[in-house]
Amino acid sequence: MDQPLAPDLVVYDLDETLTRRATFTPFLLHAARTVAPWRLPFLPIWVMAMIGHKVGLWQRTALKTFGMRLMAGRRGPAELAQVAESFAVSRGFLPRAQRAVAEDLAAGRRVIVATAAFAFYARPIAMRLGIHEVVGTHWDGEGIPGGNCYGPVKLARVQAWLADEGLAREGLRVRVVSDSRADAPLLDWADEGWFVNPSARRVAEIERRGWRVVDFRR
Known part of the structure; x- marks a missing residue:
């Protein structure tokens, strides 16, 4: 053959x-812990948003945008470079x-x-x-x-x-x-x-x- x-x-x-494992939610938690620990209490909101996606209330792009803004703020890739490396x-x-x-x-x-x-x-x-x-x-x-x-x-x-x-x-x-x-x-x-x-x-x-x-x- x-x-x-x-x-x-x-x-x-x-x-x-x-x-x-999947990376997105762990990255959000890592980013929040690293650059904005005061955002960690928002985790239950993120969990609810993911449930909303599962039942069709969120499109993927909108969900990911919301997650980044919620847990990491409006920081761009350059500002998150060190966070990405440690993650x-x-x-x-x-x-x-x-x-x-x-x-x-x-x-x-x-x-x-x-x-x-x-x-x-x-x-x-x-x-x-x-x-x-x-x-x-x-x-x-x-x-x-x-x-x-x-x-x-x-x-x-x-x-x-x-x-x-x-x-x-x-x-x-x-x-x-x-x-x-x-x-x-x-x-x-x-x-x-x-x-x-x-x-x-x-x-x-x-x-x-x-x-x-x-x-x-x-």
């Missing part, structure tokens, strides 16, 4: 694909994810992180794994220009990154690695989709989509 072709470009999601140090990674990234980098593949997380704090997290290129959600201190880097928007941002880098999609073999069905547009666009850590009830669905099931927890 022929061996599958190795990818030239590998695109990793961040939250719960590389990291052990990155405390992030834990899934064991197999670390090995997969190391293998990709050692093989000379181009590796990027594409995430709905804010790029200003996702970048130092990614750099701890040796990944220097991040496509993420933008924060300007007031709002989220261009919207949340999520679902089809994430695919469009990755395609824009390819264009900016002068890379032709037709000349690349691409692998996308994610734990989220929201990344279906990106996984379908890839030559090789890896869906990591699915629940048992989702495995059949994932395999029907033609994606590979991978366990990054061991």
Whole structure:
């Protein structure tokens, strides 16, 4: 049997694909503790806002904007740079994810992180794994220009990154690695989709989509 072709470009999601846990609420708490401890009592308001999102009262972009303003104020990425660095140090990674990234980098593949997380704090997290290129959600201190880097928007941002880098999609073999069905547009666009850590009830669905099931927890 022929061996599958190795990818030239590998695109990793961040939250719960590389990291052990989601990052946004932990970042909000870390930012509040670091730059505005008086905001910590607002945490129950944030919890209620997340519940509101679950029942359809908030869109993701509006929710994230509210969370940043509530817990970190109107500070921009430059003002939050040191907060982002100290937050990155405390992030834990899934064991197999670390090995997969190391293998990709050692093989000379181009590796990027594409995430709905804010790029200003996702970048130092990614750099701890040796990944220097991040496509993420933008924060300007007031709002989220261009919207949340999520679902089809994430695919469009990755395609824009390819264009900016002068890379032709037709000349690349691409692998996308994610734990989220929201990344279906990106996984379908890839030559090789890896869906990591699915629940048992989702495995059949994932395999029907033609994606590979991978366990990054061991």
